[in-house]
Amino acid sequence: MDKASPDFKNIIKSLPGLYLIIEPNAPKYTIVCASDAYTRQTLTKQDEIKGKGLFEVFPDNPEDKNANGESNLSASLLRVLETRSQDVLPVQRYDIRRPQNMGGGFEERYWTPTNTPVLDEEGKVSYIIHQVEDVTERVKLKQTGEELDAKLVTYNHKLSEAHAQLKESNRRKDIFLATLAHELRNPLAPIRSGVELLKMDVNIMELLPTMERQISHLEKLIDDLTESSRISRGKLNLNLQELEVSKLIEELVDSLKKTSPGELDNLELVLPEEELWIKADPVRISQVINNLINNSQKFTPNDKTIRLTISQDNGNVLLCIKDEGVGVEKENLSQIFEMFVQVDKPGMHQGLGLGLSISKMLIEMHKGTIKGESEGLDKGLEVSIELPLIEAPKEIDKNDQDAKGSNNLKILIADDNVDAAYILKLALEKFNNCVELAKNGEEALIRAKEFRPNLILMDLGMPVKDGHQAATEILEKPWGKDISIVALSGWGQEEDKERTKKLGFKGHLVKPVSLKQIQEQISNLFEV
CATH class of the missing domain: 3.40.50.2300 (Response regulator)
Structure with missing residues (x-):
């Protein structure tokens, strides 16, 4: 190829492909000329690149720490000089510099380069033809396809999980409805029987305790259902007060023992010597402790112990209820605070399985935490509650007013x-x-x-x-x-x-x- 030939550069410029002619003067590789298609694709101009070094015009993107286009191309050109034969590179990422009028910086590009030597009569390399194909769109399309494939795999996995969750929710719903029907029928039966007996002039005082118990059970079922709905929708407001925990718990346990004589004889209460104060809703905290005691009572034989301990730990009040009951398998421990979990076997235990779920939501509303621990089946369950400890109030109003009976209204x-x-x-x-x-x-x-x-x-x-x-x-x-x-x-x-x-x-x-x-x-x- 004669440098002096007037048609040489015009021929190269007119080629339809992306061609760059460079001198074999490593490591500079001076640019002789390029096809117009090449300059258009690389955002350059003939007069701006002619006579300059290849890597001066096309350096690596300094913002890409993993950029290796310059080193890969340099190695390929050296192989051409050594072997005097063509060298083909796989697809390379080689970003190009954008002109200032186009915003400057670098633009992500992918190329397939082929470097071919031009030999003189003596077999020496006089030029190197650097031919490339811009495969940026193809690579990005492939990447997009791979990303879509990956997303599809993820979506399919999530869809499978959602399907499994829906299936499980549907299963729990069916069990819950069966249990709800069972639980509602249970108290209604003795109430109906009691009404029939009243018609027979039976001693009403013999029937009242049973009917009252069953009515209380119905009230508890309805309260649990409405309570869980109100809490989950953020519709429950707390009446926060400064409370001394031991006093609150003692009063609750005393009340429970009076209303259920003999049923809590296995409950031990371990109180701290010092007063521990929290800011909480007394009704809701009592409700939580009552739920936990009831839960332990259901699953603990009468000859086994339920221990309620109050202590201080790292600036928190710690309430622990530990029983020696049936326990929980470790793989199921994380589910005990979920709704309706205990209803897997309808009729085995009284209730809808909402007690622990409601307790968890109420404790979290108080900025506290609740967790359960068990070593496995027949090894009991320990439920721990942590609530923020506060300083004892300076003045305590002890003039609580008892509810008075109405008269002459x-x-x-x-x-x-x-x-x-x-x-x-x-x-x-x-x-x-x-x-x-x-x-x-x-x-x-x-x-x-x-x-x-x-x-x-x-x-x-x-x-x-x-x-x-x-x-x-x-x-x-x-x-x-x-x-x-x-x-x-x-x-x-x-x-x-x-x-x-x-x-x-x-x-x-x-x-x-x-x-x-x-x-x-x-x-x-x-x-x-």
């Missing part, structure tokens, strides 16, 4: 459940109250105007006119503005309570409600 009960209203009427009349009934909101409005009660116990979901509307109209009347209205309803979500509060209700009791709860509400409203 005029009370209107508005409820479309005539039987429930009548029974409540009989109970309230035992406390020397004058009680009247209304079976819908419209009738409540008429009765209230005539009767002028001190208190209205108002159901919300009544026909003709609901409790919300009836209460609003009563409180708007000059004769009704001072009447205390308390909701008595099965609607017990936080939004239900917030609504009645805004309407001017003085309280909101959720059915089923005990006479004690009503008396406490009356005591809070009236000086009786």
